[in-house]
Amino acid sequence: MQKMLMKSTLESMFKVGFGIDLKCMDGSSKEGNTFMKAFDDANEMVYWRYVDPFWKFKRSLNIGSEAALKNNIQIIHNFVHNVISTKRKLLPMNPELNVKEDILSRFLVESEKDPETMNDKYLREIILNFIIAGKDTSANTLSWFFYMLCKNPLIQEKIAEEVRDISNREVEYEYVDDFVTNITEATLDQMHYLHAALTETLRLYPAVPIDGRCAMEDDILPDGHKVRKGDGVYYMAYAMGRMSTLWGEDAHCFRPERWLHNGVFQPESPFKFVAFHAGPRICLGKDFAYRQMKIVSIAVLRHFRLKLVDDTKAVNYRTMFTLHMKEGLHLYAVPKTIM
Numbered sequence: 374m375q376k377m378l379m380k381s382t383l384e385s386m387f388k389v390g391f392g393i394d395l396k397c398m399d400g401s402s403k404e405g406n407t408f409m410k411a412f413d414d415a416n417e418m419v420y421w422r423y424v425d426p427f428w429k430f431k432r433s434l435n436i437g438s439e440a441a442l443k444n445n446i447q448i449i450h451n452f453v454h455n456v457i458s459t460k461r462k463l464l465p466m467n468p469e470l471n472v473k474e475d476i477l478s479r480f481l482v483e484s485e486k487d488p489e490t491m492n493d494k495y496l497r498e499i500i501l502n503f504i505i506a507g508k509d510t511s512a513n514t515l516s517w518f519f520y521m522l523c524k525n526p527l528i529q530e531k532i533a534e535e536v537r538d539i540s541n542r543e544v545e546y547e548y549v550d551d552f553v554t555n556i557t558e559a560t561l562d563q564m565h566y567l568h569a570a571l572t573e574t575l576r577l578y579p580a581v582p583i584d585g586r587c588a589m590e591d592d593i594l595p596d597g598h599k600v601r602k603g604d605g606v607y608y609m610a611y612a613m614g615r616m617s618t619l620w621g622e623d624a625h626c627f628r629p630e631r632w633l634h635n636g637v638f639q640p641e642s643p644f645k646f647v648a649f650h651a652g653p654r655i656c657l658g659k660d661f662a663y664r665q666m667k668i669v670s671i672a673v674l675r676h677f678r679l680k681l682v683d684d685t686k687a688v689n690y691r692t693m694f695t696l697h698m699k700e701g702l703h704l705y706a707v708p709k710t711i712m
């Protein structure tokens with residue numbers, strides 16, 4: 374399921390961000406699948422540099438993990454360059470429509486005004502930033518969310534009930550596609566329990582488990598700790614989400630109710646719930662991510678009951694920047710009769 378969710382978030386990122394149909398969900402795009410594998414492997418390899426004292430040595434000789442990383446980066450760059458040149462060719466055909474439709478087209482139009490600064494390398498970094506920001510984050514959160522629902526069947530049933538109650542007020546559709554296309558903004562806004570359960574998932578399994586900054590100058594933190602220019606300062610969203618001093622004695626329990634008051638979702642300060650970061654550089658895609666995750670959850674839980682293939686198997690983390698499940702998420706999806 375994790376693999377499928379990765380493909381789905383990558384596809385929606387390409388559609389919304391770059392106006393391109395990637396077609397990797399149905400497996401018909403070989404390039405799309407090769408790119409995805411290179412992207413995930415590169416993510417893991419860069420992270421391992423933190424604990425590999427020989428990585429610079431390997432890089433200089435172009436051997437081992439560094440040779441593989443170089444190869445993956447080449448695949449990623451070629452793929453993104455193709456995206457840019459395809460888009461460049463398409464843009465003059467219908468400039469008005471394209472400009473309104475996606476972010477990449479807007480950048481391409483701007484790049485014509487300043488081609489030296491906004492060259493292809495600059496555009497490549499923008500595309501990669503959006504993919505890094507939007508693919509793993511939502512897909513990992515959904516994977517942990519479905520995992521939590523399998524571990525907590527009563528909560529799964531409660532969300533399914535909310536989905537049924539709210540979507541039943543609308544027209545009944547024969548096909549899943551029609552049902553999904555017609556999910557309205559109002560429906561999403563009314564899903565307080567689902568919103569709470571997704572947020573509770575992010576508290577326990579933040580997609581970016583550790584994040585940080587580099588000090589631009591000497592400074593003193595509010596607790597008196599001295600920081601020198603160039604020092605790294607990190608915070609662990611994963612640990613913070615599990616601290617009883619922040620969340621109470623039941624900090625380790627998956628309890629969506631902690632986010633609700635009289636059935637209405639209550640947000641927390643982003644400095645306490647740090648999954649989306651906080652302050653001026655808070656995640657720009659937060660609302661997009663909730664909308665996307667809610668649509669996928671509604672579509673799945675309206676039509677299927679989920680069950681782990683092996684409930685006794687422990688789930689491990691893959692060592693990378695985002696909180697991946699090491700061996701994926703293996704589920705049975707039992708079809709429901711629509712009531």
Ligand code: HEM
Pocket residue numbers: 503506507508510511514575579580581584585647648649650653654655656657658659661662
């Ligand atoms: C559950 C889903 C998501 C989570 C948990 C998440 C989390 C984060 C975090 C922790 C950061 C701060 C990174 C840093 O500056 O060190 C961030 C930044 C960002 N995110 Fe997200 N993100 C999610 C989904 C998305 C999506 C879907 C998009 C794009 C549509 C997106 C776009 C961005 C962008 C552009 C930034 C950089 C903002 C800036 O530096 O000003 N995110 N996100």
